[in-house]
Amino acid sequence: MDIKRLLGKKIKQYRILRNYTQEELAEKLNISQRTPSGIECGANFLTAQTLDKILEVLEITPDDLFYLNYLRPNKELVNELVNDIKLHLNDTEKLHIIYKVVKSIIRD
Numbered sequence: 001m002d003i004k005r006l007l008g009k010k011i012k013q014y015r016i017l018r019n020y021t022q023e024e025l026a027e028k029l030n031i032s033q034r035t036p037s038g039i040e041c042g043a044n045f046l047t048a049q050t051l052d053k054i055l056e057v058l059e060i061t062p063d064d065l066f067y068l069n070y071l072r073p074n075k076e077l078v079n080e081l082v083n084d085i086k087l088h089l090n091d092t093e094k095l096h097i098i099y100k101v102v103k104s105i106i107r108d
Helices: 004-016 022-029 035-040 048-058 062-066 072-085 093-107
Strands: none
Touching: 004 035, 004 062, 004 093, 022 048, 048 062
């Protein structure tokens, strides 16, 4: 996948999470109103200066923005989790912790 699109997708997710429209984000970043759209769809790549401002305005870290592994297909994610859990089959304490965490997340 294209890095510009991936980063744009993450920026859009954080923008929406913060309840900003593209226009509001542009205003806070002091950039043209069309620029966020171009960044979010992967048409434009942001400058280092704009990146710094985005991190500040959206209150995120570079790690938040650049961690992209979760964007892999669901089947890959499930397989990776299953393999990670299998590594701890003989560690009852870790398995119990994993179980409790997963169950607490998926309970309705």
